[in-house]
Amino acid sequence: MEVELSVQEAVRRDSAISSDTWQEWFDLWMQDLQPALPPANAYELSLRLTDDEEIKTLNHQYRHQDKPTDVLAFAALEVDFPNFEVGRSLMPLYLGDIVISVDTATRQAAQQGHTLQTELAWLAAHGLLHLLGWDHPDDDSLMQMLERQAVLLQLIGLAID
Numbered sequence: 001m002e003v004e005l006s007v008q009e010a011v012r013r014d015s016a017i018s019s020d021t022w023q024e025w026f027d028l029w030m031q032d033l034q035p036a037l038p039p040a041n042a043y044e045l046s047l048r049l050t051d052d053e054e055i056k057t058l059n060h061q062y063r064h065q066d067k068p069t070d071v072l073a074f075a076a077l078e079v080d081f082p083n084f085e086v087g088r089s090l091m092p093l094y095l096g097d098i099v100i101s102v103d104t105a106t107r108q109a110a111q112q113g114h115t116l117q118t119e120l121a122w123l124a125a126h127g128l129l130h131l132l133g134w135d136h137p138d139d140d141s142l143m144q145m146l147e148r149q150a151v152l153l154q155l156i157g158l159a160i161d
Contacts, residue, residue: 002041002042002043002092003023003026003027003030003042003043003044003045004042004043004044004045004092005019005022005023005026005044005045005046005047006044006045006046006047007019007022007023007046007047007048007049008046008047008048008049009048009049010048010049010050010051010054016049017117017120017121022047022124024156025121025124025156026045026047026124026128028155028156029125029128029152029155029156030043032151032152032155033128033132036132037132038077038093040092040093041090041092042091042092042093043092043093043094043095044092044093044094044095045094045095045096045097045098045128045131046096046097046098047097047098047099047100047124047127048097048098048099048100049100049102049120050099050100050101050102051101051102051103052068052101052103052104053068054099054101055068055069055072055099055100055101055104056068056069058072058099059072062074068101068103068104069101069104070100070101070104070105070108070123071098071099071100071101071123071124071126071127072098072099072127073096073097073098073099073126073127073128073130073131074096074097074098074099075095075096075130075131075132075133076094076095076096076131077093077095077096077131077132077133095128095131095132096131098124098127098128098130098131099127100120100123100124100127102116102120105119105120105123106119112160114160117158118153118158118159118160121153121156121158122149122153122158122160125148125149125152125153126145126149128152129145129148129149129152134148
């Protein structure tokens with residue numbers, strides 16, 4: 001299985017995570033999540049690291065909330081996964097876009113007492129799960145999603161306390 005990852009940075013930080021590291025993390029996560037993925041020869045998604053100003057604009061435009069947020073996920077597969085078994089395409093299955101505010105992630109990392117790297121990975125894992133159809137409309141589903149995120153972080157050698 002191949003994951004094509006596009007990492008775009010609208011902001012630069014000293015503790016930025018390299019594109020290669022992001023690629024390794026998403027590859028590990030996708031391998032772990034493979035049983036729940038729609039069948040495809042390859043998958044594609046984009047990750048944008050931005051600031052509070054840009055994510056506030058996106059949050060207002062798409063969620064009608066005029067404030068910054070930590071992560072937004074724009075899933076390409078909003079409904080049941082299409083059946084790709086017949087005539088499986090050689091093109092990657094596009095899962096969608098994840099946008100993370102590094103400004104908000106920096107504040108949250110300080111509040112939680114962990115590194116910016118850990119917070120960015122946590123938010124990226126959260127966004128990935130949203131791209132794959134996970135949601136948290138109630139406390140039970142939120143807890144399931146948070147537990148899954150914790151497992152994904154353990155896969156890459158990080159942990160949330």
